Amino acid sequence: MQISFTLNGRPTTVDVEPATLVAELLREQFNLTGTHIGCDTSQCGACVVHLDGLPVKSCTLLAPALDGATLLTIEGLQGAPGSNRLHPMQEAFREHHGLQCGFCTPGMLMTAVALATEKPALTEADVRRGLEGNICRCTGYQNIVVSVISGAAAMNAAKGE
């Protein structure tokens, strides 16, 4: 079937098998391999993308659900397309060593941006609860929590400018 949606700011039309998962579609047809697949039970959150502004696990979403929607992946998160400019949340993860092997990082960032958008003044408890659906095996979460609080503050400050 044919579906049309906005992918990282660009209108897109594509033929898909209806049973295709969004994570597979992104990785296989669009070569957007920043969306990772870390499990098969929707537990790990490495595949989180934004569907119409809300964080979703793209490993549990069928491609037809994209028709007419707006999708943002990690590749579309940074400033201008093709630039190396980082989003404030990406900058905060770099600053506070919020990543090690990098595999969970795209999903963590997409969840973090959604958390910060929903509630700009995040507490530690908000962040820890908000990251329930994202597993990291490297960092022990400590620096991720610090990064998200700091990134949220930076996003908030940028909005006020």
Added chain:
Amino acid sequence: MGNVIGIGASPKRKEDQRFLTGRGSYVSDIKRPGMTAGAFVRSPHGHAKLRGIDKSAALAAPGVIAVLTGDDVADDGLGSLPCGWGITDAKGVPMKEPPFPMLAQDKVRFVGDMVAFVIAETPEQANAAAELLNVDYEVLPSVVGVLEAVRPGAPQLFDDVPNNICCDWELGDKAAVEAAFRKAAHVAKLSLVNNRLIGNPMEPRAAIAEYEPGTDRFTLWTTSQFPHVVRFLMGALVLNIPQHKLRVVAPDVGGGFGVKQFHYGEEAVITWAAKRVMRPIKWVASRSEGYVSDRHGRDHVTEAELALDETGKFLAFRVKTLANMGGYLSTFGPNIPTNLYGPLLGGVYTTPAIYCNVKVVFTNTVPVDAYRGAGRPEATFVLERIVDVAASEMGIDRVEIRRRNMIPKEAYPYQTPVLVQYDSGDPVGCLDGALVAADAKNFGIRKSESARKGKFRGLGYSTYVEACGLAPSRFAGRLGARGGLYESATVRVHPTGQVTVMIGTHNHGQGHETTFAQIVSEKLGVSFENVDIVFGDTDRVQFGMGTYGSRSLVVGGAALSKATDKVVAKGKKIAAHLLEAAEVDIQFEAGKFSVAGTDRMKTFEEIAGAAYVPHDYPLEVLEPGLEEQAYYDPVNFTYPGGCHIAEVEVDPETGTVTLVNYTAVDDVGTVINPMIVEGQLHGGIVQGVGQALFENAVYDEGSGQLLSGSLMDYCMPRADHLPMMKVETHSTLCTHTPMGVKGCGEVGTIGSPAAVINAVVDALSHLGVTHVDMPATPNRIWRLLQNASLPVAAE
């Protein structure tokens, strides 16, 4: 000289840009022209005879290219998966070492054992065809626990391994230990289980293999911590591919923790199959497939006894352990519960006599091998738990009994009775630092506050030492290692003065691209931005043993340090020629070669340029170019250590244990990048907390089914399980590594399980609880509280 960022600084990581922007290149991200997909057919039974395989239905399925089984492996005369360590029993008899076929022959021995490989045009077609393969099994009873496996009448995995015992290993002076027990004022005894774990790096294992007929070369991309070792084991011992015709690439790898430091059958099968079908093949494990094929960790059952005199001094320690090996011997398997366990039973104490007996046992489970810490967390757990038991029984304060037995700082180097000699350390300093950092003196106030809320609060201590920086090759060889354990580095200075380093360790989260660049920046005085680190490709890197056992900085960093010294030495010769001075008069500092006592100098860049444009150059005595290589074989292990203090709150209504505070003071030697070290400690601690409170791999006895078969059933630590941890370093320098480094990758995981469980037992001690097995789940604690048959509400 630009922006030198050297030892002790915390620059932001070089590797982060690509990971933050989704531009990492993991194996599953790679596509090759004409690529096919592979799927493994795995045994659904824990133990069964393989009566026959009918390929016809699978071969007829849409898109199927080939179906390969153990018979095809046998027809091609291929080897079995090698074990890298050969241990022996007390009489010198070698361990039983049955073959580990890459695809099962005659029998399957665990759920997940590989039976066939299906290659098709797409992953969906390969998976669908795998379902159609008709395998005729004669199901046999399984045995999954070590106690059950050694009982008379237990199912036997191999005809020539009686009682499923691979090796009955021992270490230490048994007679001296028995004599010490006879004169002991007190003997503490403890039986415990070290729970089985699944490593769970977030990136599942994956591989792509390709064969180029024009050059007769194979390329394997694999999620590995040690590509050169895979090339050697697989090429030389399994597939008979000459080393120069085999390239192994481990690109960005999404975490390892030991799980990716073995040569897996999947790697051999896919490489062999790529030539048979003459097309590239890709295989990516699902998480659940990883659960029944990634090597598991731990899984010990132990009886320990500690003999003490009337003042609480340790006289002798005796440990008997049954260690689970699973269905076959994995790459390091038998080494972990023996050589990496027994020699650490001395801990930071002066115990004069130690005896350890380990029966290494086959069961119908996934092979067990190294997982972060590997043997050392198990040793620390036994020792630090029994010290608490002894303190409680003798009425001695838990800190005081540790202090009385600790090796004083001035007693280093310290020879233990179990092979190893610690070069440096300060256990008392770490303990004192941790007591302050954890505010232990006000614990009573916090405990009373918890009691007012109806909660039980506990404080737990763990002091530990570990042996890492694997390893002195000669020493390891005596213990049964079948390979060397050195490391190598090449420093290539380009004509314009920038530097590319080729190193044999592998970066999969540890920040090597940053830490190693800092070493080069400091030693050569070049800008941090002008150093790149290359790893993970046997065509680009000369050789290497890879990353595991906290060895990368200790062994790889030492090789790198030696190679930079050689660059400086050659640079001095070039500078001496250009500056018309004697070589001995040339000094090198901050990126400048100068003649001592003069202002005559050449920059590092000028020397590099001269080396590659040798118009004015001593060609008669010196080769052009500026590239140096070094191999480094350590003279000893390194011995990081420290003290961890955990504070927990137990809710008697639900049995839930909450970790409320965690403090670690670790001695990791010289710290190159404090930010990265702190991150390693955080991650390591939480993996140990996971073992203590959440994680457990559970098999069903009889059927051999893995009951904790997915992330739905195996509880991983999550962000809201944890408090903010306090981690500090209290360093003494390693006396034998070039920079004084000791390694920090595993310390967190080694110190933490005992600290957490000691805290849980402390919280429940007023109810008569003396031990809690891991994981201390709400279910387990709630049952303990019910059995304590005391009022559960705190008074």
